[in-house]
Amino acid sequence: MTDRLVGDLPVRDAESVAADVPTDADLVVSGFGSVGYPKATPVALADSERDLELTVVSGGSVGAEIDVELVEANAIARRFPYQARPPAREAVNDGSIEFHDRNISTLGDEVEFGHLVDADIAIVEALAVGPDWLVPTSSIGQTPAFVAGADELVVELNHSVPESVREFHDIYRVGLPPNRGPIPLTDPGDRIADDHITFDPEKLTAVIETERRDQPYEFRDPTPDDRGIAANLVDFLESEVEGSPLFEDSLRIQFGVGSLGNALMGALGDADFGDRDLVYFGEVIQDGLLDLLDDGELDSASATSLALSRDGQDRLYEHADRYAEDIVLRPADVSNNPALIDRFGVVAVNSALEVDLFGHVNSTHVTGNYMMNGVGGSADFNRNAAIVVLALPSTAASGDLSRVVPMVPHTDHTEHDIDIVITEQGVTDLRGNSPRETAESLIENCAHPDFRDGLREYLDRGLDRGGHIPHHLETAFDWHIDR
Amino acid sequence: MTDRLVGDLPVRDAESVAADVPTDADLVVSGFGSVGYPKATPVALADSERDLELTVVSGGSVGAEIDVELVEANAIARRFPYQARPPAREAVNDGSIEFHDRNISTLGDEVEFGHLVDADIAIVEALAVGPDWLVPTSSIGQTPAFVAGADELVVELNHSVPESVREFHDIYRVGLPPNRGPIPLTDPGDRIADDHITFDPEKLTAVIETERRDQPYEFRDPTPDDRGIAANLVDFLESEVEGSPLFEDSLRIQFGVGSLGNALMGALGDADFGDRDLVYFGEVIQDGLLDLLDDGELDSASATSLALSRDGQDRLYEHADRYAEDIVLRPADVSNNPALIDRFGVVAVNSALEVDLFGHVNSTHVTGNYMMNGVGGSADFNRNAAIVVLALPSTAASGDLSRVVPMVPHTDHTEHDIDIVITEQGVTDLRGNSPRETAESLIENCAHPDFRDGLREYLDRGLDRGGHIPHHLETAFDWHIDR
Numbered sequence: 008m009t010d011r012l013v014g015d016l017p018v019r020d021a022e023s024v025a026a027d028v029p030t031d032a033d034l035v036v037s038g039f040g041s042v043g044y045p046k047a048t049p050v051a052l053a054d055s056e057r058d059l060e061l062t063v064v065s066g067g068s069v070g071a072e073i074d075v076e077l078v079e080a081n082a083i084a085r086r087f088p089y090q091a092r093p094p095a096r097e098a099v100n101d102g103s104i105e106f107h108d109r110n111i112s113t114l115g116d117e118v119e120f121g122h123l124v125d126a127d128i129a130i131v132e133a134l135a136v137g138p139d140w141l142v143p144t145s146s147i148g149q150t151p152a153f154v155a156g157a158d159e160l161v162v163e164l165n166h167s168v169p170e171s172v173r174e175f176h177d178i179y180r181v182g183l184p185p186n187r188g189p190i191p192l193t194d195p196g197d198r199i200a201d202d203h204i205t206f207d208p209e210k211l212t213a214v215i216e217t218e219r220r221d222q223p224y225e226f227r228d229p230t231p232d233d234r235g236i237a238a239n240l241v242d243f244l245e246s247e248v249e250g251s252p253l254f255e256d257s258l259r260i261q262f263g264v265g266s267l268g269n270a271l272m273g274a275l276g277d278a279d280f281g282d283r284d285l286v287y288f289g290e291v292i293q294d295g296l297l298d299l300l301d302d303g304e305l306d307s308a309s310a311t312s313l314a315l316s317r318d319g320q321d322r323l324y325e326h327a328d329r330y331a332e333d334i335v336l337r338p339a340d341v342s343n344n345p346a347l348i349d350r351f352g353v354v355a356v357n358s359a360l361e362v363d364l365f366g367h368v369n370s371t372h373v374t375g376n377y378m379m380n381g382v383g384g385s386a387d388f389n390r391n392a393a394i395v396v397l398a399l400p401s402t403a404a405s406g407d408l409s410r411v412v413p414m415v416p417h418t419d420h421t422e423h424d425i426d427i428v429i430t431e432q433g434v435t436d437l438r439g440n441s442p443r444e445t446a447e448s449l450i451e452n453c454a455h456p457d458f459r460d461g462l463r464e465y466l467d468r469g470l471d472r473g474g475h476i477p478h479h480l481e482t483a484f485d486w487h488i489d490r
Numbered sequence: 491m492t493d494r495l496v497g498d499l500p501v502r503d504a505e506s507v508a509a510d511v512p513t514d515a516d517l518v519v520s521g522f523g524s525v526g527y528p529k530a531t532p533v534a535l536a537d538s539e540r541d542l543e544l545t546v547v548s549g550g551s552v553g554a555e556i557d558v559e560l561v562e563a564n565a566i567a568r569r570f571p572y573q574a575r576p577p578a579r580e581a582v583n584d585g586s587i588e589f590h591d592r593n594i595s596t597l598g599d600e601v602e603f604g605h606l607v608d609a610d611i612a613i614v615e616a617l618a619v620g621p622d623w624l625v626p627t628s629s630i631g632q633t634p635a636f637v638a639g640a641d642e643l644v645v646e647l648n649h650s651v652p653e654s655v656r657e658f659h660d661i662y663r664v665g666l667p668p669n670r671g672p673i674p675l676t677d678p679g680d681r682i683a684d685d686h687i688t689f690d691p692e693k694l695t696a697v698i699e700t701e702r703r704d705q706p707y708e709f710r711d712p713t714p715d716d717r718g719i720a721a722n723l724v725d726f727l728e729s730e731v732e733g734s735p736l737f738e739d740s741l742r743i744q745f746g747v748g749s750l751g752n753a754l755m756g757a758l759g760d761a762d763f764g765d766r767d768l769v770y771f772g773e774v775i776q777d778g779l780l781d782l783l784d785d786g787e788l789d790s791a792s793a794t795s796l797a798l799s800r801d802g803q804d805r806l807y808e809h810a811d812r813y814a815e816d817i818v819l820r821p822a823d824v825s826n827n828p829a830l831i832d833r834f835g836v837v838a839v840n841s842a843l844e845v846d847l848f849g850h851v852n853s854t855h856v857t858g859n860y861m862m863n864g865v866g867g868s869a870d871f872n873r874n875a876a877i878v879v880l881a882l883p884s885t886a887a888s889g890d891l892s893r894v895v896p897m898v899p900h901t902d903h904t905e906h907d908i909d910i911v912i913t914e915q916g917v918t919d920l921r922g923n924s925p926r927e928t929a930e931s932l933i934e935n936c937a938h939p940d941f942r943d944g945l946r947e948y949l950d951r952g953l954d955r956g957g958h959i960p961h962h963l964e965t966a967f968d969w970h971i972d973r
Contacts, residue, residue: 087922100958105924108958110906113832116876120736122909123922183735184835184876185742189672252666253603259668345874346829349596352667367901375897375966376957382906390873391828393599393667414858416963418850418901423593423865426605439570439606441588474859475583475591480899480967483858488963 012164012214013137019213024161025051027212031060031084033124035153037131039067039339040264040291040312041091042221043146045130045163046072053080060084062124066148066339067111067290067312067383070222078104087123088114089381099378108371111290111384112343115152119183129157129210134168139208143176144168145221146312147338151180151204160210167218171327175313175336176202181344190344195259195288195351196307198335223317226294229270232400235431236267237274240356240398243427243434248280253352253393257306261289261348261388263357264314269293271356271398276304288353290342290384292334294319300333309335311342343387355392357385358399362453363415364446364466365476366422366437368397374487375416382419389424401430401455408490409458411449413465414483428453442476461486495647495697496620502696507644508534510695514543514567516607518636520614522550522822523747523774523795524574525704526629528613528646529555536563543567545607549631549822550594550773550795550866553705561587570606571597572864582861591854594773594867595826598635602666612640612693617651622691626659627651628704629795630821634663634687643693650701654810658796658819659685664827673827678742678771678834679790681818706800709777712753715883718914719750720757723839723881726910726917731763736835736876740789744772744831744871746840747797752776754839754881759787771836773825773867775817777802783816792818794825826870838875840868841882845936846898847929847949848959849905849920851880857970858899865902872907884913884938891973892941894932896948897966911936925959944969 012018025048028034038044044065049072052059059082063073067089074095077083083098088109090096098104109123117123131150133141141162143150154160179200182188192199229237248254258280262268272295275285287296287308294316299305313336315323323330341347348355359370360379369375371382389395397420399410410430422442428435433452437445450462469477495501508531511517521527527548532555535542542565546556550572557578560566566581571592573579581587592606600606614633616624624645626633637643662683665671675682712720731737741763745751755778758768770779770791777799782788796819798806806813824830831838842853843862852858854865872878880903882893893913905925911918916935920928933945952960 085922085924100956102924102926102956102958105927106958107920107922107924108906113876116835117921120734120876122734122736122877184833185678185736185740186676187833187835188676189674189829189833191672193669193671195668251603251605253605253668257668345832346672349828350667350670350672352599352670372957372959374957375961375963376952376955376959378958382904386873386904386906390869393596393603394605416961416966417959419904419906421865421869421902421904423591423869423902437590438600439568439590441568441585441590443585444588469859472859473583473585474855474857475585475589475861476855476859476900478858478899480858480971483899483967484963 011135011166016136016138016214017212019215021047021051021215024048024213024215025055028052028128030058032127033062035064035118035126035129035157036069037143037148037150038065038069039146039148040314041068041070042312042314043132043144043148044069044073045132046219047163047215047217048130048161049073049077052082053077064118064124066150089383091380096378108381110382110386111339112345112387115149115340116183119152119156126153126157128159128161129153130161132163132165134165134170134172136162136164136214140203140205142173142203145172147176147178147336148311149339151178151338152340154204154206159212160206161213162211163215163217165217167220169324169327171324173202174327174331175334177335177337178202178204179337179341181340190341190346192347195286195309196335223320224314226269226316227266232431233267233270236398236400236429237271239429239434240271241274241278243429245279248283254283257284257286258354259286259288259351260354261356263385264291267358269295272296273298275299276302288351297322300330307333309337309342311337311339343384345387345391348388348391352393353388354394354396355388356396356398357389359397361410361412361415362397362428363412364449364462365442366425366445367415367418368420368425369415369417370419372417374490386420389420394426395424396427396429397425398429401432401453409455411454411458411462412486413462414478416484416487494618494649499619499621499697500695502698504530504534504698507531507696507698508538511535511611513540515610516545518547518601518609518612518640519552520626520631520633521548521552522629522631523797524551524553525795525797526615526627526631527552527556528615529702530646530698530700531613531644532556532560535565536560547601547607549633572866574863579861591864593865593869594822595828595870598632598823599666602635602639609636609640611642611644612636613644615646615648617648617653617655619645619647619697623686623688625656625686628655630659630661630819631794632822634661634821635823637687637689642695643689644696646698646700648700650703652807652810654807656685657810657814658817660818660820661685661687662820662824664823673824673829675830678769678792679818706803707797709752709799710749715914716750716753719881719883719912720754722912722917723754724757724761726912728761728763731766737766740767740769741837742769742771742834743837744839746868747774750841752778755779756781758782759785771834780805783813790816792820792825794820794822826867828870828874831871831874835876836871837877837879838871839879839881840872842880844893844895844898845880845911846895847932847945848925849908849928850898850901851903851908852898852900853902855900857973869903872903877909878907879910879912880908881912884915884936892938894937894941894945895969896945897961899967899970
């Protein structure tokens with residue numbers, strides 16, 4: 008194990024490290040897609056029985072050691088930018104954690120500049136570490152920026168992660184504005200940097216050795232709705248790639264994290280894109296992408312996290328050499344970079360809670376009040392992609408609720424950004440349409456038949472009222488209030 | 491005048507050109523910031539008494555010849571992406587024009603790819619033209635992309651625009667995804683390209699000579715509210731540049747179009763930013779920027795349009811040589827480019843109709859229904875800037891209406907993007923705050939005292955309801971419904 012721990016480093020146990028963390032420290036931690044986050048220190052902090060009021064900033068979602076155990080120990084006072092575990096969600100909603108729902112791509116800059124927090128300690132999982140370098144594990148996330156922005160660095164050296172994972176890493180540093188400079192990446196699958204992060208050796212105060220594994224993803228089997236959405240997405244994409252010079256040689260695509268996104272990825276294997284290359288440029292590698300790679304359907308995949316099932320992890324790690332030819336892990340400020348999403352003309356495919364008749368999208372807040380997970384990177388992609396697809400089932404709650412609603416009570420993505428809405432019912436193309444035309448199409452093509460009359464009645468009330476967007480404010484939230 | 495019209499070109503009169511335009515043509519026209527748009531052809535179309543159902547796509551706002559005369563002739567069936575004249579606004583709101591409110595930066599791509607329209611004719615104002623090139627006038631806008639994307643090209647050669655205007659132009663073509671490549675601009679004031687647009691000579695079907703001038707901007711004198719907002723903005727910026735390494739050497743800033751933006755620009759002359767350079771990276775050059783340049787307060791200014799008063803035009807044109815050392819006009823897909831806004835770490839300062847307690851912003855739709863102008867480039871800047879400032883008076887309608895409201899009935903910018911809200915009352919910093927904390931601060935620091943009790947009552951009702959964003963849907967729009 009000597010090649011994982013190089014040099015005379017301050018190896019310590021988690022309990023003593025945790026004891027030295029100030030009670031109101033601003034902690035910035037590795038992790039994205041619920042993998043690659045520190046585990047030993049959070050557990051030791053949770054077990055310390057100290058009166059903690061920590062601020063915890065992660066790159067994306069992390070696991071139970073932070074968003075369950077630390078939360079249940081009442082140790083977190085403030086949290087950004089994303090969480091996906093019931094205890095954290097509950098604390099965010101009852102106000103016991105002050106939570107700011109933040110975009111992913113710019114978070115690294117904000118931490119380095121001290122605009123959001125004054126980062127005291129970066130706690131970072133690594134598969135190897137030396138006096139002034141570390142190799143991240145199964146996600147890169149905002150770890151490079153966090154390490155640069157924090158006063159102090161604690162490394163959790165996780166021996167359970169195969170060393171071969173480093174073969175996926177391409178850790179380009181974007182530099183800080185205003186001297187950022189263009190990112191020299193001209194093909195989504197290219198490599199332009201090293202597999203490790205360097206740091207000021209003065210910062211490293213502790214290395215904690217651990218073997219605690221990430222919890223793997225559990226993807227549910229595709230539902231009939233998933234399959235219906237996938238079929239409509241494939242139809243749309245097959246037609247779109249034929250009609251636009253944007254797709255002359257290849258289709259660059261991103262999918263949101265989760266079971267639906269995973270199912271949609273998998274369905275691309277059945278699509279006919281002629282002799283075009285299929286290229287993934289997104290946030291996470293999910294099992295569906297491995298299938299596409301195995302079948303030779305996918306040219307390359309760029310992401311910032313390996314969000315895989317246990318089977319997926321085993322497959323990937325066993326054949327890391329082979330997969331590393333096609334899979335690249337980048338920092339989140341590169342994977343989600345607005346310039347690159349724009350440059351490559353990516354098709355973004357993300358899901359949401361609901362969409363309204365005029366194309367506004369609620370991704371985060373149930374009835375406007377209750378936070379689910381967070382906006383994550385969806386706005387990074389939706390704002391800068393060449394074509395923005397919203398893919399969601401037409402109903403929720405076993406068909407009792409419509410996901411096409413009169414007005415969303417919270418907007419994460421505006422009608423200026425959304426191009427295409429796809430449900431298992433059909434497809435609406437918003438491009439070049441007025442809000443009235445969009446509403447007509449969403450009712451006829453995307454809403455579930457059970458809710459079309461209700462939506463039509465709302466639209467008629469709005470049309471009586473008038474205006475470019477024919478809303479009727481008095482009844483806009485009737486469906487949400489009745490829930 | 492021979493050097494303005496080079497070669498054996500098809501010079502024609504506007505009436506004959508207009509007569510050849512198909513009745514349902516998709517026209518893409520030059521113009522941005524209400525200048526540099528074609529005038530003779532629209533007037534001839536309006537006067538033709540033909541039964542027209544045109545689609546008209548501009549780069550940004552245009553003048554009365556299009557958005558008054560063509561509209562009043564019932565000649566426009568469909569219109570993107572922005573309008574700012576009462577007749578066009580009325581037609582958009584009563585549904586007689588199908589209008590899509592679209593972001594600026596990506597419009598050129600969408601037209602070139604044919605995703606929004608199948609552009610039949612580009613009608614473009616120029617100050618000089620040859621067999622395969624033209625020099626735009628007082629705005630660049632999306633003209634390069636429109637010329638490339640249209641089947642046919644009509645050039646209006648406007649002799650009223652001084653030839654010296656070409657000295658401002660730097661017409662870099664970003665190229666199309668996925669082969670866009672990095673834009674080689676590393677300083678906001680640099681020049682990287684030519685002063686003209688080239689085109690396929692086969693496309694040029696007509697050159698129309700005209701002397702019709704742009705209507706100049708009329709900026710109102712700063713109001714007490716404008717001055718209060720400006721004072722608070724200057725205080726905020728002075729403090730921010732001291733506290734963040736983002737501003738070690740310079741402050742890069744963008745202001746929205748209009749009298750408030752113009753007043754805010756002017757107020758920067760009184761600010762103390764130490765020995766930092768002040769650099770403008772935005773959409774339009776307004777009179778306030780000329781004042782800053784004259785006073786030696788501004789290092790350089792990059793934009794896509796010269797939206798000046800008559801006095802401002804006269805000043806600029808008389809000393810074009812001198813001003814061209816510091817002012818650069820670029821295509822709108824460069825001036826508003828997400829990569830560049832991000833790269834330079836721009837501070838974006840834009841206004842809006844209203845903001846809600848939790849930081850959502852309505853820029854476009856009065857009571858959610860009635861379109862004012864359009865989102866324009868504000869989302870290009872707000873989504874990608876390093877610091878996003880919303881600057882607006884706390885009230886409207888002579889103090890009868892609060893611009894800080896319980897819930898906005900239309901969202902153009904989400905709480906994920908807005909960092910700072912400034913009114914004449916004070917400043918709220920949203921960064922790192924939870925929605926509850928933001929609401930408290932907006933009530934205490936930004937809302938007008940007359941409306942604080944009402945906002946507090948709404949927040950209390952929401953807090954009784956609970957959730958991360960404590961809304962109370964039943965009463966969220968009471969203020970808007972009562973209007």
